Amino acid sequence: MLREGGNAVDAAVAAMLTSFVAEPLLTGLGAGGYMMVAGGGREPTLLDFFVEAPRRATDGSAAELEAIDVSFGDAVQVFYIGPASCGVYGNPAGVCAAVARWGTIPLEQLVAPAARLAREGVELNHGQAYVAEILGDLLRSTPECSALWAPEGHVLREGEMLHNPELGDALLRLGAEGAEPFYRGDIAGAVCDWLAPRGGSLTRDALAGYEAIERVPLEVGYRDRRVLTNPPPSAGGTLLAYSLALLDRGPTPPTLEHVVGAMEAAQAERTPEFVEGLGEEGFLERFLGSRLGATTHISVLDGEGCACSVTCTNGEGSGVVVPGTGMHINNVMGEEDLNPQGFHRHPAGRRMPSMMAPAVVLRDGAVELVLGSAGSNRIRSAILQTIVGVVDRGLSVSDAVHAPRAHLEDGILYHEPGIEVEGLTGAHERELVRFHALNLFFGGVQAVHSEDGRLSGAGDPRRGGVAVDA
Numbered sequence: 001m002l003r004e005g006g007n008a009v010d011a012a013v014a015a016m017l018t019s020f021v022a023e024p025l026l027t028g029l030g031a032g033g034y035m036m037v038a039g040g041g042r043e044p045t046l047l048d049f050f051v052e053a054p055r056r057a058t059d060g061s062a063a064e065l066e067a068i069d070v071s072f073g074d075a076v077q078v079f080y081i082g083p084a085s086c087g088v089y090g091n092p093a094g095v096c097a098a099v100a101r102w103g104t105i106p107l108e109q110l111v112a113p114a115a116r117l118a119r120e121g122v123e124l125n126h127g128q129a130y131v132a133e134i135l136g137d138l139l140r141s142t143p144e145c146s147a148l149w150a151p152e153g154h155v156l157r158e159g160e161m162l163h164n165p166e167l168g169d170a171l172l173r174l175g176a177e178g179a180e181p182f183y184r185g186d187i188a189g190a191v192c193d194w195l196a197p198r199g200g201s202l203t204r205d206a207l208a209g210y211e212a213i214e215r216v217p218l219e220v221g222y223r224d225r226r227v228l229t230n231p232p233p234s235a236g237g238t239l240l241a242y243s244l245a246l247l248d249r250g251p252t253p254p255t256l257e258h259v260v261g262a263m264e265a266a267q268a269e270r271t272p273e274f275v276e277g278l279g280e281e282g283f284l285e286r287f288l289g290s291r292l293g294a295t296t297h298i299s300v301l302d303g304e305g306c307a308c309s310v311t312c313t314n315g316e317g318s319g320v321v322v323p324g325t326g327m328h329i330n331n332v333m334g335e336e337d338l339n340p341q342g343f344h345r346h347p348a349g350r351r352m353p354s355m356m357a358p359a360v361v362l363r364d365g366a367v368e369l370v371l372g373s374a375g376s377n378r379i380r381s382a383i384l385q386t387i388v389g390v391v392d393r394g395l396s397v398s399d400a401v402h403a404p405r406a407h408l409e410d411g412i413l414y415h416e417p418g419i420e421v422e423g424l425t426g427a428h429e430r431e432l433v434r435f436h437a438l439n440l441f442f443g444g445v446q447a448v449h450s451e452d453g454r455l456s457g458a459g460d461p462r463r464g465g466v467a468v469d470a
Contacts, residue, residue, distance in 0.1 A: 001105060002470035008300040008308040009037060009102040010110060011470070013095055015298045016310060017114035017171060020091070021164065022122050025131055025138075025317050026374065027296045029170060029182065030191075030329035032090035033312030034230055035098055036217060036358040039367035040306030042102070044219075044228050044360070048351065049094025049212040051087035051332040054201040055348035063199025065334045065343060068137045070316070080334030080343070081138055083200035085318045087332040087352065088210050092174055092182040094312075097212035102308075111175030118168030118326070121161040127464030129158035131440075141319035145328070148321060167326025183207045187325055194322045195329070202329075206348070222248050222361075223391055225368065229359040236355035239266040240380045244387065253392035256406070257424055263381050263408040295356065295374035301448040301455060307370040309358035311379075335376070355379045361387060368450055369397070374463060375443030381407045382443030390449065397449035401458035401465075405442040416442060438462050 001011040012035070020028045027033070032051035038044035056062050065080035099107045124132065132139060132155050139149035148164060149156055156162055173181050181187040188207045195202050218231040220241040227244060230237030243262040247254050254262075295313030318331035332338060338352050339345065346352065355377055361369035369390055373382040382405060389400030404418035412431045415421055416438055424430075435441065444463030449456050459465025 001110065002300075002302060004105065006105040007102070007304065008040075008302040008306040009035075009098055010105045011302070012298050012300045012308040012310050013098055013103065013107075014110045014113065015300075016091075016095065016312060017111055018117060019296045019298070019312070020171070021114050021118045021167060023128065023131075023296050024162075024164070024167070024314070024328055025135055026314055027091070027312040028314050028317070028328050028330075029091055029167070029174070029325075030086075030089045030322075030327040031312050031314035032087070032330065032332065033094060033310060034234065034354070034356055034358050035094065035308065035310040036228060036230070036360055036372075037098075037102055038217070038228055038307050038360045038362070040302070040304040042306060044217050045101075046215040046217045046230055046358075047094060047098055047101075047212055048215055048234070049090035049097065050234070050354050050356070051090060051330055051352050052206070052210060053333065053344075053346040053348055053350045053352060054086075054088055054203060054206045056201045056344050062201055066141065066319075068141075070134050078336065079138070079316050079331065080336065081141060081316070081319045081331045082334070083195050083198040083318065083320055085315070085331035085334030086195060086200050086202050086320060086329040088202060088206045089182075089330055090210065090212065091312060092179040093210060093212045095174065096179040101214075107178070108175035111171050115168040115171040115175070118171060119163075119165045121163040123161055124156055124158055125464060126158050127440075129156065129160075132156055135316055138316055138319050142321065144321040144323060145317075145319045164326045166324060170326050183210055187327075190324055191322050191327065191329065195320065198320075200320070201333075209349070220244055222387065223252060224363070225391060226362040227359060227387070228362065230354075230357045233351050233353060234356065235353040236357035236380050237359075239269065239355075240357050240359070240383055242266050242269065243380065243384050247384075247388065254388060256419070256421070259385065259388060260406060260408050260413065260424060262384070263406075266380065267409060295376070297358070297372040297374050297444060297446045299370040299372060299446045299448045299457070301367060301370050301450060305367055305450075307360050307367045307448075309360055309370050309372045311356040311358045311372045311374065313354070313356065313374070357383055359383055359387075361391070366450070369447060371445055371447035373443040373445040373460075375441070377409055378405075378407050378441065378443045381405065382445050386445050386447060396458075397447050397456055398458040401445050401447055401460050402438075404438070407442060414441070
C-alpha cells in the first residue's frame with residue numbers, strides 16, 4: 001500500500017486486515033485494539049477500539065468460563081474461553097474510523113488482498129503452526145472451530161492450508177458497507193443469536209452502542225525524548241510511562257537491576273484501586289504525580305514522517321466461530337491478565353484495562369522510533385527493554401528487538417538465555433524461570449527506527465515478525 005502511494009495509516013490498516021486472516025487466533029474481526037498516529041504534521045492521536053464489557057445476565061442463564069492450559073515450553077498459563085469470555089468487539093469500528101480520519105486509499109481496496117487470502121487459503125508457517133499447536137485444546141473446543149482448524153482430525157500443521165472463505169466474504173462486506181453490518185445489521189444479529197442460547201452475554205444493544213474513541217495520548221519524558229503511548233482507561237501505557245519515568249531518574253544505560261526494579265514497581269501498582277481508577281477523570285495526573293512528582297502489532301513510518309502504531313488482540317480467541325460470518329470472537333472477558341481482580345467485575349460498557357501500549361518516541365519533535373508489542377502482561381516489559389536498548393544502549397533497532405528479555409511478575413523473574421540474573425540484588429528471594437531460547441512468551445515487538453532520514457525496521461523473531469522496506 002505504501003508503494004501504491006498510500007500513507008502509514010493505509011499500510012497499517014491493510015496489514016491489520018491481512019493479520020485477521022493470517023493470524024486469526026491472535027486478532028480478527030471479533031477482536032479489539034488501539035492505534036497511535038503521530039508525526040508528519042498530524043496531531044498525535046490514540047484511537048481506542050478495544051473490547052468493552054457486556055452486561056452479564058443475572059438470571060442464571062450466563063455460561064461459565066472454560067479453562068484451558070497453554071504451555072510455552074518453560075511456563076504454563078491458564079486461559080479461559082467459551083461464550084462467557086466474549087466481549088464487545090471493536091476492530092471493524094476501528095478500521096473504519098482510522099480510514100475515515102487519516103486514510104487516502106479506499107477501504108474497499110485495502111480489504112481486497114486480505115479477502116482474497118481468506119478465500120484462497122493461508123499456508124501455515126512455523127510460527128503460525130506453533131501457536132495452533134499450543135492452542136490445540138481451544139481449536140477443538142467447538143465443532144465450528146474444529147472444522148476450520150482440524151478439518152482432517154488433527155490441528156493444522158506447518159505447510160498445511162487454513163481456509164476461511166466466509167471470513168473473506170465478511171471482509172468484503174466491511175470494505176463495501178463499512179462497520180454498520182457488524183454492529184447494527186445482519187452480522188451483528190448472527191453473532192448475538194449464536195451466542196445467546198449458549199450463555200454468552202453479548203447483545204445487539206451492546207454492539208449497536210459501540211464506537212471507536214479518539215483520545216489524547218499519554219506523553220512522558222525519557223532522557224531527551226518524548227514517548228507517546230496509550231492513556232487510561234488502558235493500563236499498559238500508564239505502567240510503561242511509570243517505568244520509564246523511574247528509569248529516567250537513574251543512570252544511562254540503566255543496569256538490569258534498575259530495569260527489573262522498574263518492572264517490580266510498576267507491577268506493585270496494579271492494585272484494585274489502580275484498576276478501578278483507570279476510568280476516572282484525571283486519574284493519570286494523580287497517579288503519576290503522586291509517585292513521580294511528575295496479541296499482534298504493526299508499526300509503520302512513511303516518507304512524510306507519519307507514524308502509525310497499532311496493536312490488536314483476540315486474546316487467544318474464545319473457540320466460538322459464528323457460522324456464516326467466519327468470525328472467531330474474542331475471549332477478552334476470560335483473560336486473567338486483563339481481569340486481575342476477578343472475572344465479570346467490570347460494569348457494562350467499560351473498556352477493558354488492556355496491557356497493549358502502541359508507542360511512538362519523538363526526538364526534537366520528529367518521530368525517531370515506532371513500536372509496540374503483543375504478549376499480554378509481557379507487553380510493557382518488552383517495549384520498555386526495546387526503548388532502553390535503542391535510547392540508552394545505542395543499539396540498532398534490530399539488535400534491540402532481538403536482545404534477550406526478562407519479565408518480573410508475582411515475584412517470579414522469567415528470563416531468556418543471555419540475561420545474567422545471578423548478581424541481582426534480591427535474586428535469591430525470587431523464583432527464577434529460565435527459558436532455553438527466545439520465546440513468544442516475552443512478547444513480539446515490531447519496530448521502525450528513523451535516524452538522519454534513514455529508516456530501518458525490525459520484526460520480532462519470537463513471533464515470526466518481519467520488516468519490509470517499501
